[in-house]
Amino acid sequence: MSENFITKSGKEVFIRPIENTESDVKAALDFINKIIEEDAMIKRSGDPATLEEEKEWVENTTKKVSQGDEIFLAAFLGEREVGATEITRQGGRSKHVGTFGITIAKELRGEGLGRELMRQILQEASKIGLTHIELHVYEKNEPAIKLYTSLGFKEVGRRPEAIAYQGKLITDIIMWLSLEEASGKRP
Numbered sequence: 001m002s003e004n005f006i007t008k009s010g011k012e013v014f015i016r017p018i019e020n021t022e023s024d025v026k027a028a029l030d031f032i033n034k035i036i037e038e039d040a041m042i043k044r045s046g047d048p049a050t051l052e053e054e055k056e057w058v059e060n061t062t063k064k065v066s067q068g069d070e071i072f073l074a075a076f077l078g079e080r081e082v083g084a085t086e087i088t089r090q091g092g093r094s095k096h097v098g099t100f101g102i103t104i105a106k107e108l109r110g111e112g113l114g115r116e117l118m119r120q121i122l123q124e125a126s127k128i129g130l131t132h133i134e135l136h137v138y139e140k141n142e143p144a145i146k147l148y149t150s151l152g153f154k155e156v157g158r159r160p161e162a163i164a165y166q167g168k169l170i171t172d173i174i175m176w177l178s179l180e181e182a183s184g185k186r187p
């Protein structure tokens with residue numbers, strides 16, 4: 001599971017699972033700290049991650065991947081991580097459901113990379129037996145909502161004032177996708 005992707009402006013990006021190596025930890029740390037600094041509309045916020053935290057996170061993530069409980073794909077431009085997406089298996093009676101997340105580096109947005117990462121990870125999700133995908137998105141995150149809707153995700157709920165973002169309480173939208181429905185196997 002690794003593929004090259006050429007972005008709309010012609011950049012060659014390599015997409016593959018993250019590995020528990022020093023260079024991937026360093027690339028993941030630089031990537032997430034730029035996103036935290038930007039104050040992007042994702043769950044992670046506040047202080048920058050430390051090298052120790054990132055090592056632990058990559059170790060846990062690759063462990064969950066090896067157990068079939070997570071898929072994590074990273075996009076690299078040379079050595080630099082420029083995108084990441086994950087689907088984590090839920091527990092208990094919802095083991096067939098995965099929770100989705102995605103982040104693209106600011107300079108690479110609008111180049112088709114988000115859509116490509118989603119295409120790849122949703123394919124992988126079926127392979128590990130997931131049948132439904134859940135995601136959460138801030139109400140004002142128009143690019144993300146457009147992308148998700150175009151792939152068949154439907155809004156199934158709202159949590160008003162659930163997110164404190166830049167001094168305001170904003171609505172968290174819950175979206176849902178049946179992988180069978182999306183692939184046309186079920187009406």
Ligand SMILES: CC(C)(COP(=O)(O)OP(=O)(O)OC[C@H]1O[C@@H](n2cnc3c(N)ncnc32)[C@H](O)[C@@H]1OP(=O)(O)O)[C@@H](O)C(=O)NCCC(=O)NCCS
Nearest residue numbers: 040102103104109110111112113114115137143144146147
């Ligand atoms: C949301 C995000 C993942 C989209 O990734 P991307 O690589 O920029 O998206 P793509 O270039 O693949 O565009 C896919 C679709 O998204 C929508 N889109 C992308 N940028 C947009 C913009 N600036 N305004 C409106 N819609 C936009 C379009 O519908 C686009 O469709 P197209 O393929 O027909 O052009 C990216 O903007 C991002 O990482 N944002 C910051 C973190 C974040 O918000 N993550 C999601 C949290 S729920």
